[in-house]
Amino acid sequence: MTCTSWYRRSSTGIRPRSPWLWRCWYGPTTPASPVRPIFCRLSSLVAELLTELFTDRLPESLLVGLGNPLRRDDGVGPYLAEELAKLSGIRSENAGDRPERAIDFAARHRPRQLVFLDAADFGGRPGELRRIDPSELSSRSLSSHRLPLPALIAWIEAEYPTRCFCLGIQAVDMQLGEGLTPAVAATTAELLDWFARRLEMERTPPVTPPA
Template identity: 35%
Template sequence: MTTPAPKNLLLGIGHRHHGDDALGPVFARAFRHPDWLSRDAGTMPENFAGLVRRIQPHTLLLLDAADMHLPPGALRRLEPSAIQSGDFGTHAGSIGQLARYLADCAQEIIILGIQPATTAPGNRLSPPVRATLKNLGQLLHANAPWPPWLSLKSEENTP
């Protein structure tokens, strides 16, 4: 008997050696759940388009550091159509383009941005970003629907 394929795909995006920009890859490498396939997409998430097309996940979750001019650790759900190159950080243009390109491959595409404290080379994840990642992991493990604070229409997107 074979194990069923995970229903969802998480791509952690970012530069592994640039402080909080590493949050996507760090989370992707650590997160394990039977309903999720989790991959470190580094700084080239477009290289995973073939995987997305092949597995056709129910939910495609793209996680990255996003400079939104908010307090460090703030988490926001970002609308793919609203992301333009350079609006939210070094990978944002490719994330929005990737989400639009893969729109027909997943029932739901969720882009989550977390405000970094620093993206300077050599730094580790900041305490506020670590806390946000811990909360995100608990949310995904609970298999709960997205809470109101992650709604695209919510003004206050904090737990």
């Protein structure tokens, strides 16, 4: 199903007891296996999508989180931006509900590609991650976005040698309140896991075969 607008519609959902992200948990192990944490299993679909999108080295990209953390799943973009900024080697900024701040971020970082992270409604499964083409976004300014994203993206790409992309996470609950719903929190854990693994891979020098 084609996405036509970023998600800004209230819906009902079950509120988790703990605020923000639901942390990864330690799962049961068999007696014959070592006790180790189950660290956010990465689905093949998420890994494939991110690998296709981030063809350059991660330091050459800039990730910008959009959304309002006081509206449950709408805070997924800001949360991801702040968590990714803690990883050395990733440039990440939190624009909140002011996407026009991405203009300043692009001028400061001059990235080869800029990726917006936001809650979205494309009729997918709760927490589903999907790349959304800028041409498929609504040209109308939404309630928590003062500037239409298509216009913003067109301006940045015309002003800088930067490609812009949008990653949307299917939201479940956009009502007032803090904390992500379980499905969206699980997707954020997968995303953070993928970026951490990708950074580790990029830092590992290639193995030179013996002469």
